[in-house]
Amino acid sequence: MSNRSARYDYTTINNLKHYITMKRAERVAESEGKPFLIRDIEDDLANYCQVSRETIQMIKRMVNQPSLALGIKMAEYFGVPVEELFKLVPKCPVCSGKDEVGHDGVKSKCLSCNGKGYVA
Numbered sequence: 001m002s003n004r005s006a007r008y009d010y011t012t013i014n015n016l017k018h019y020i021t022m023k024r025a026e027r028v029a030e031s032e033g034k035p036f037l038i039r040d041i042e043d044d045l046a047n048y049c050q051v052s053r054e055t056i057q058m059i060k061r062m063v064n065q066p067s068l069a070l071g072i073k074m075a076e077y078f079g080v081p082v083e084e085l086f087k088l089v090p091k092c093p094v095c096s097g098k099d100e101v102g103h104d105g106v107k108s109k110c111l112s113c114n115g116k117g118y119v120a
């Protein structure tokens, strides 16, 4: 979790990895043996949302936060309410969501949130 914005003490996490895995399983079941990869689903989702697969991956890894419109569009793709896909959580109060803390100029993983940057 590397949301560097110090503006808010809250952020969102997501279940995107889970929903991509589920969608892939669904496609594999429908396709009578044609293999579907995780990246195929990511490509399909990216096309549906008119963004790059890299954008999807950055959101999946929670490096980037989607815009509200993109978040809603992603939920639409999976046919779930947006709050199923995204959850609002408080940022870690120790590292303020930066997922690392500095001691004498040396940065190390925040032990309070285990480097996640949020409390859930």
Ligand SMILES: [Zn+2]
Pocket (backbone or CB within 6 Å): 092, 093, 094, 095, 096, 097, 099, 100, 110, 111, 112, 113, 114, 115, 116, 117, 118
């Ligand atoms: Zn922390």
